[in-house]
Amino acid sequence: MKRGLLKTEAVILNSHDFGESDRIISFYTRGHGRMSGIAKGARRSRKRFVGNLDVLSHITLIFFRSGKSDLVRVEDAALIEGFAGLKSGIERLSEACYLLELVSEMTAEGQAMPSVFEMLLEFIGMLDAGGETSVIMRAFEAKLLSVLGYRPCLDVCVACKKDYGQAERLFFSSEKGGAVCAGCAQGECGLIEITAGTARFLAAAERIEAAKLVRLKPAQAFLDESERLLYDFIRRQTGRELKTKKFIGKLRNFQAAGGR
Ligand SMILES: [Zn+2]
Structure with a gap:
């Protein structure tokens, strides 16, 4: 050092x-x-x-x-x-702070990873510029997991390695670190039910350059499922809840209840 x-x-x-x-x-x-x-x-x-x-x-x-x-x-x-734009709105600011907490919780102290630095800066910049928040957030999570060696298996079933094709029912296992087909899911606990579209969206979001993320136009259901499965997976790696994620949840509940 x-x-x-x-x-x-x-x-x-x-x-x-x-x-x-x-x-x-x-x-x-x-x-x-x-x-x-x-x-x-x-x-x-x-x-x-x-x-x-x-x-x-x-x-x-x-x-x-x-x-x-x-x-x-x-x-x-x-x-x-200084990302002044972000500091003027509580929603984007809290999402940006979640990126900071993710990096803080998931990286080791003193281990230089310039790619993580570049990614963090680029994604904060995209939030600051007013990009589509949920796509940016899910892509960051998927890319960070991948860079840190926790890349989830999303193209094939993580258990039998077979292509799940257009299978209507698909699952995600944080324990196994990937998508699980309906056949392999039998008898397994702790699975999250997802659609094949969600797995495909996340696989694409992990691979695509950040600047091209705007090309992805996932259905809201894919984004919702992605958020749930990624956070479950992240929580498994960090071993605890993230403070900013809890805050974002409370903020959404407050807004859904009619508060601003
Ligand atoms: Zn399988």
Whole structure:
């Protein structure tokens, strides 16, 4: 692990006050993966970091790593993109924060994965630009799982490896990590019933370049089923509920009940 004064691009995943005047910040960086740092005096001297340490911000980060602690010292942060558009709406903001929590929960600290950094930045940018939220979210989940080595098997039945064709009844098993045909599903527990269209949509969303996602026009039912199965699968990997996902659920219930 490199030591000394270092520079990298970063997205801020989380930030909280520490002691009288400091902040502890969690970053996903291009060069060093996920890491945490302390910004000394960040709360006292606003002019030093002027809002550049806000959650979601894309920054150029200069930090010092002594090697004695996992926590680096934040020396400077210059804003590249603040995603101001996202911060004006609670729905998109909470979806963007869910992407941050996913990356935070699913990646290992100190393991550089530039592709995860690029993907996070690109997808936050798409949310900020006003793209179709549910397609963006499901594609990010599918792609992140794939990059991290948890790619779900969606083209064939994960158990018998046969093409499920136009089978009307299909299932998803988080335990087995893929689609399960009706024959193999017999006697199995914890399966989620899905349609073949959902499995095909997700397989396509995982493969297609992010910029071409607009070409996918999945039915709402495919999106709903995808959300359910992906979250079940993700929860199995993280071993716990994600706070932002619970918040999104509450927000939807509130809006469905007529609140705004
Ligand atoms: Zn099968």
